[in-house]
Amino acid sequence: MKQSLIALVLSIVATLVSGAAWLQSKQTVHRAPVKAEEPEQPAYPLENSMARMFRLTWKLGRALDQGNLNLAVFYHHEMDAITEEIVVHGVLHEEKPIGYMTSLMLQPPLAQLEENLERGDLIKSRTSFMKVIESCNTCHTGVGIVHPPITPPPPLEPN
Numbered sequence: 001m002k003q004s005l006i007a008l009v010l011s012i013v014a015t016l017v018s019g020a021a022w023l024q025s026k027q028t029v030h031r032a033p034v035k036a037e038e039p040e041q042p043a044y045p046l047e048n049s050m051a052r053m054f055r056l057t058w059k060l061g062r063a064l065d066q067g068n069l070n071l072a073v074f075y076h077h078e079m080d081a082i083t084e085e086i087v088v089h090g091v092l093h094e095e096k097p098i099g100y101m102t103s104l105m106l107q108p109p110l111a112q113l114e115e116n117l118e119r120g121d122l123i124k125s126r127t128s129f130m131k132v133i134e135s136c137n138t139c140h141t142g143v144g145i146v147h148p149p150i151t152p153p154p155p156l157e158p159n
């Protein structure tokens with residue numbers, strides 16, 4: 001008698017425990033969506049993009065020096081992509097709207113350069129290229145970036 005009572009109590013306890021576990025699992029499934037913390041956006045790597053842009057500027061300049069329009073188109077395309085990234089990300093640097101400034105200052109001369117490259121006009125492409133460089137420096141000076149002025153690539157040393 002006593003034993004069957006213990007068995008009964010145990011089975012009730014077991015039922016309760018499994019029921020509670022079941023409920024809990026249901027609750028886990030149906031838990032109201034918790035508003036996730038906004039993940040902190042990693043800062044846009046502007047310095048890195050600028051360094052890439054600088055290398056591309058020299059490569060593009062070299063391609064123009066050598067009259068290689070296809071190569072110039074390729075480097076222009078790369079610069080265009082980085083520039084667009086900076087604009088789309090709305091990059092801020094020390095609270096200055098670099099993304100927006102880039103759309104006003106750098107994208108127009110780059111578009112002009114693209115047009116002249118597409119026309120195959122080497123002379124005008126070179127003029128546009130100098131305008132692009134001017135835009136780099138106008139922004140740097142305006143924002144107060146301490147960096148040597150951006151220049152076209154130095155002429156190749158003859159062997």
Ligand code: HEC
Nearest residue numbers: 046047050051053054057093101102106135136139145150
């Ligand atoms: C609208 C503004 C703007 C324009 C246009 C711009 N830059 Fe910059 N540039 C910056 C800012 C801001 C920094 C500083 C970034 C930092 O240190 O985080 C910078 C830094 C740099 C640096 C230094 C990176 C380093 O490693 O310290 C180079 C090189 C550079 N820019 C090249 C260029 C070239 C080349 C162009 C044009 C094709 C250009 N930039 C156009 C705003 C601009």
